[in-house]
Amino acid sequence: MDLDAITKHSALHAKPSGLVLQYGTAGFRTKAEHLDHVMFRMGLLAVLRSKQTKSTIGVMVTASHNPEEDNGVKLVDPLGEMLAPSWEEHATCLANAEEQDVQRVLLDISEKAAVDLRQDAFVVIGRDTRPSSEKLSQSVIDGITVSGGQFHDYGLLTTPQLHYMVYCRNTQGQYGQATTEGYYQKLSKAFVELTKQAFCSGDECLSLKVDCANGIGALKLKEMKNYFSEGLSIQLFNVGTTGKLNHLCGADFVKSHQKPPQGIEMKPNERCCSFDGDADRIVYYYSDADGHFHLIDGDKIATLIGSFLKELLLEIGESLNIGVVQTAYANGSSTRYLEEVMKVPVYCTKTGVKHLHHKAQEFDIGIYFEANGHGTVLFSKTAEMKIKRLSEELEDKKRKAAKMLENIIDLFNQAAGDAISDMLVIEAILALKRLTVQQWDVLYTDLPNRQLKVKVADRQVISTTDAERKAVTPPGLQEAIDNLVKKYKLSRAFVRPSGTEDIVRVYAEADSQESADSLAHEVSVAVFQLAGGVGESPQPGF
Ligand SMILES: CC(=O)N[C@H]1[C@@H](OP(=O)(O)O)O[C@H](CO)[C@@H](O)[C@@H]1O
Numbered sequence: 394m395d396l397d398a399i400t401k402h403s404a405l406h407a408k409p410s411g412l413v414l415q416y417g418t419a420g421f422r423t424k425a426e427h428l429d430h431v432m433f434r435m436g437l438l439a440v441l442r443s444k445q446t447k448s449t450i451g452v453m454v455t456a457s458h459n460p461e462e463d464n465g466v467k468l469v470d471p472l473g474e475m476l477a478p479s480w481e482e483h484a485t486c487l488a489n490a491e492e493q494d495v496q497r498v499l500l501d502i503s504e505k506a507a508v509d510l511r512q513d514a515f516v517v518i519g520r521d522t523r524p525s526s527e528k529l530s531q532s533v534i535d536g537i538t539v540s541g542g543q544f545h546d547y548g549l550l551t552t553p554q555l556h557y558m559v560y561c562r563n564t565q566g567q568y569g570q571a572t573t574e575g576y577y578q579k580l581s582k583a584f585v586e587l588t589k590q591a592f593c594s595g596d597e598c599l600s601l602k603v604d605c606a607n608g609i610g611a612l613k614l615k616e617m618k619n620y621f622s623e624g625l626s627i628q629l630f631n632v633g634t635t636g637k638l639n640h641l642c643g644a645d646f647v648k649s650h651q652k653p654p655q656g657i658e659m660k661p662n663e664r665c666c667s668f669d670g671d672a673d674r675i676v677y678y679y680s681d682a683d684g685h686f687h688l689i690d691g692d693k694i695a696t697l698i699g700s701f702l703k704e705l706l707l708e709i710g711e712s713l714n715i716g717v718v719q720t721a722y723a724n725g726s727s728t729r730y731l732e733e734v735m736k737v738p739v740y741c742t743k744t745g746v747k748h749l750h751h752k753a754q755e756f757d758i759g760i761y762f763e764a765n766g767h768g769t770v771l772f773s774k775t776a777e778m779k780i781k782r783l784s785e786e787l788e789d790k791k792r793k794a795a796k797m798l799e800n801i802i803d804l805f806n807q808a809a810g811d812a813i814s815d816m817l818v819i820e821a822i823l824a825l826k827r828l829t830v831q832q833w834d835v836l837y838t839d840l841p842n843r844q845l846k847v848k849v850a851d852r853q854v855i856s857t858t859d860a861e862r863k864a865v866t867p868p869g870l871q872e873a874i875d876n877l878v879k880k881y882k883l884s885r886a887f888v889r890p891s892g893t894e895d896i897v898r899v900y901a902e903a904d905s906q907e908s909a910d911s912l913a914h915e916v917s918v919a920v921f922q923l924a925g926g927v928g929e930s931p932q933p934g935f
């Protein structure tokens with residue numbers, strides 16, 4: 394590594410003085426104009442990580458569901474996973490180093506992580522459709538080249554596609570071909586195989602409306618549509634030609650406002666879904682004959698998938714262990730349904746897919762979804778091999794079930810939650826089980842809930858425990874929440890500092906929407922008072 398060259402180039406990507414950023418829930422995220430130095434330095438870091446793991450590392454430039462003016466960056470580890478926690482710390486150190494300290498921090502990381510600097514390095518890059526993304530990804534490339542790494546720039550990709558590319562490259566193509574073509578082919582083939590049995594006559598076809606959040610999902614789905622056109626007809630909305638990214642549309646908007654996105658024509662009982670800005674989240678919804686909006690979130694997606702997989706396992710007579718992983722944001726009704734009706738063990742982790750993904754790896758079949766629609770299913774190598782063997786050995790109905798499982802394994806993106814892949818899985822299950830969106834929705838009834846944001850001077854004054862369900866600091870906050878919760882029926886509430894925005898999140902659920910709203914408001918006021926609220930105190934009403 395030519396440290397002098399790095400220093401010279403680093404000065405061209407100077408850090409704004411006083412700016413401190415953290416590698417948060419999903420990498421660095423802030424206003425795009427503050428990120429040039431972070432991008433350059435993440436290029437440098439990706440090279441070190443690649444040398445250390447002797448593998449291809451991914452860098453994704455995106456701020457997912459954040460407003461269009463924001464941007465962000467995250468590194469993808471060799472098996473398509475999120476960056477290891479110890480390297481998140483290195484990333485934070487490097488991003489915040491003053492100009493004159495960049496060399497020293499790089500050498501420090503290399504020493505601490507035992508990086509052999511003579512190793513080759515290879516990095517792949519992807520970016521979303523934000524106006525700032527192209528220039529920022531050039532800064533990543535600058536960091537890679539000046540530190541002697543090689544790279545392949547995929548250009549526009551969904552986040553899960555980049556995870557897939559990294560996984561493919563590090564398994565010598567065993568997981569699939571590391572091209573968008575390879576991705577489309579793998580998923581479409583599995584989808585077509587899986588749904589073949591669902592359509593008796595040739596003229597049946599699924600139809601679905603997709604809100605693409607004015608983001609990358611629109612471009613990629615448009616390309617992919619032709620691969621499965623016979624089984625599924627999709628109509629795309631919010632494709633980015635006129636609207637702004639994530640503005641009044643997309644999965645995050647629909648989930649948090651619990652209402653339909655703008656820019657989509659919804660007829661009664663029509664099945665619709667929304668992606669987020671980088672297409673790693675999906676939520677479904679419909680409007681009933683009376684015009685009531687029904688949201689089908691990540692919890693209901695996990696339930697649908699879980700019950701389908703359980704049925705198939707029962708059919709083939711194999712006892713592979715299934716676990717469902719959720720976060721504190723999972724609706725209480727979903728947890729109860731999974732545990733009590735479906736009899737599946739449920740685990741709760743901290744927010745952020747890296748935590749859920751990690752936990753899901755402990756099972757033969759680990760299903761994980763955040764309530765906001767980010768998730769996937771992981772199959773252990775043993776489970777995968779067993780299913781493959783059974784699909785050759787078993788006969789008739791059992792063989793059919795094993796074949797279905799085999800295709801489902803291929804249809805899931807096991808590197809990361811993926812809106813396109815999840816959409817195809819859901820569509821296939823609905824077709825195979827002949828379920829309408831309404832029948833899916835009534836599996837259980839969500840407890841009314843409300844999420845709010847509170848602005849405080851320093852959100853880190855709030856620390857939590859018990860998978861973020863209890864506040865440890867500031868003193869008195871948890872006690873205040875406990876007392877408020879007692880006032881309502883079937884109620885629950887918790888608060889935590891966001892890892893992607895400079896706010897504290899408040900979540901409440903209760904037996905009625907009025908109670909959930911009122912509890913969320915009261916907890917917000919407690920946060921404002923006890924955790925250093927800034928600006929105007931939270932007002933009731935939404
Ligand atoms: C309540 C909520 O939806 N939180 C989201 C959000 O994290 P926060 O740390 O809550 O800002 O963004 C994360 C990254 O996309 C996602 O994993 C997570 O679920």
Ligand SMILES: [Mg+2]
Nearest residue numbers: 457669671673
């Ligand atoms: Mg996202």
